[in-house]
Amino acid sequence: MIYTITLNPSIDYVVQVNQLNLGELNKMDNEMMFAGGKGINVSRVLHELAYDTTALGFLGGFTGDFIVEALREKSIQTKFTPIQGATRINIKLKADSETEVNGRGPGILPAEADSLLHQLEHVTNHDTVIISGSTPPSLPNDFHKQLADQIAANGASFVIDTTGEALKSVLGYRPLVVKPNKEELAELFGVTLRHQDDVIYYGKQLLDLGARHAIVSMAGEGALLFTEEGIYHGQTPRGQVKNSVGAGDSMIAGFTGKFKETADVTEAFRMSLAAGSATAFADDLAKAEDIFQLQEKIAITRISGKVKEENHEH
Ligand SMILES: Nc1ncnc2c1ncn2[C@@H]1O[C@H](COP(=O)(O)OP(=O)(O)OP(=O)(O)O)[C@@H](O)[C@H]1O
Numbered sequence: 630m631i632y633t634i635t636l637n638p639s640i641d642y643v644v645q646v647n648q649l650n651l652g653e654l655n656k657m658d659n660e661m662m663f664a665g666g667k668g669i670n671v672s673r674v675l676h677e678l679a680y681d682t683t684a685l686g687f688l689g690g691f692t693g694d695f696i697v698e699a700l701r702e703k704s705i706q707t708k709f710t711p712i713q714g715a716t717r718i719n720i721k722l723k724a725d726s727e728t729e730v731n732g733r734g735p736g737i738l739p740a741e742a743d744s745l746l747h748q749l750e751h752v753t754n755h756d757t758v759i760i761s762g763s764t765p766p767s768l769p770n771d772f773h774k775q776l777a778d779q780i781a782a783n784g785a786s787f788v789i790d791t792t793g794e795a796l797k798s799v800l801g802y803r804p805l806v807v808k809p810n811k812e813e814l815a816e817l818f819g820v821t822l823r824h825q826d827d828v829i830y831y832g833k834q835l836l837d838l839g840a841r842h843a844i845v846s847m848a849g850e851g852a853l854l855f856t857e858e859g860i861y862h863g864q865t866p867r868g869q870v871k872n873s874v875g876a877g878d879s880m881i882a883g884f885t886g887k888f889k890e891t892a893d894v895t896e897a898f899r900m901s902l903a904a905g906s907a908t909a910f911a912d913d914l915a916k917a918e919d920i921f922q923l924q925e926k927i928a929i930t931r932i933s934g935k936v937k938e939e940n941h942e943h
Pocket residue numbers: 809810811846847848849850851852865866867868870873874875876877878880901902903904905906909
C-alpha cells in the first residue's frame with residue numbers, strides 16, 4: 630500500500646477571471662473546487678495510475694466533508710484523522726498569470742496529532758508512506774521527525790515532499806526520494822543557483838545528507854535525477870501549459886508508483902516526468918491515458934557518473 634499523509638489538506642478554489650482589475654469588482658468567468666493538498670493530489674494520481682493508495686492526514690469542518698466526499702466519489706481510500714478545526718481553502722486565481730493564496734491551516738490539538746502517529750503503527754515493511762505539503766502552524770516543530778521515526782520503526786519506506794527545516798530534519802532517515810524544485814533547493818541551502826552546475830552540486834548534497842534518490846524539477850526545463858549510480862536529465866515534452874497546480878505532486882506519484890512496481894529508477898523518473906507534464910497540460914490533475922502517451926516522449930540522458938565517489942573528491 631502507498632499511504633499519503635497530508636498534514637494540511639485544502640479545498641482548492643480555482644477562480645478564472647479573464648481580465649483582472651485589482652481594487653475593483655471582478656466577475657468570475659469560471660470557478661471550480663477540487664479536493665487538494667499535496668498528499669491528496671499524490672493519492673489521486675496514484676489511484677488514476679491504478680496503484681493502491683490510502684490518503685491519511687488531518688481533516689475537519691464542512692471543508693473536510695467536501696474533501697471526503699470528493700475522494701469517495703472517485704473511489705479513493707481514505708483514513709483521515711478527524712480534527713475540531715476546519716480544513717483550509719486555498720485560492721488559485723487564474724488571470725493573465727496564476728496567483729495562489731494559500732491558507733495557513735487549522736489548529737491541531739495534541740490528541741489529534743497523537744492519533745495520526747498511532748495510525749502509523751499499522752504500516753509494515755511492504756508499505757511506502759509519502760508525506761507531502763506544508764505543516765499547520767500549531768504542530769510541534771519536530772512533527773516530521775516523529776512521523777519518520779514511527780515509519781522507520783515499522784520498516785516502511787517513505788518519501789518526503791516538503792520544504793526547509795522539516796525536509797532537512799528527516800533526510801537522515803533515508804527517504805526513497807525527495808523532489809524540491811529549483812527554487813526550493815536554493816532556499817534549502819540558502820544559495821542562488823545560477824547554472825546547471827550549481828543545481829548539480831546542491832542536488833548531490835541531498836544524497837550526502839541521506840536521500841536515496843533526489844529529483845530537482847525545473848518546470849519546462851525538465852528535471853535532474855540524482856542516484857548513487859549517476860545523474861540523469863529528463864526532458865519534458867512540449868505542450869500548452871494550462872495548470873501548474875499539482876504538477877510536482879504528480880511527479881511524486883509517478884516516481885513512487887513506478888519504482889514500487891519495477892525498482893527501475895530511470896523508468897520511475899520517466900513516469901514522474903510524464904505525470905508532471907500531463908498535469909501541467911490539463912485543467913485538473915493528469916489522466917492515466919495522457920500520462921502513458923507522454924511517457925513515450927520523455928528523453929532521459931545520463932549526464933554524470935557515480936555521485937557518492939565524485940562528492941568525496943570535493
Ligand atoms: N512548461 C512546462 N512544459 C512541460 N512540462 C512542465 C512545464 N512546467 C511544468 N512541467 C511539468 O511539471 C513538473 C513539475 O514542475 P515544477 O518544476 O514547476 O515543480 P513544482 O514547482 O513542484 O510544481 P507545482 O507547481 O506543482 O508546485 C516538471 O518537471 C514537468 O514535468
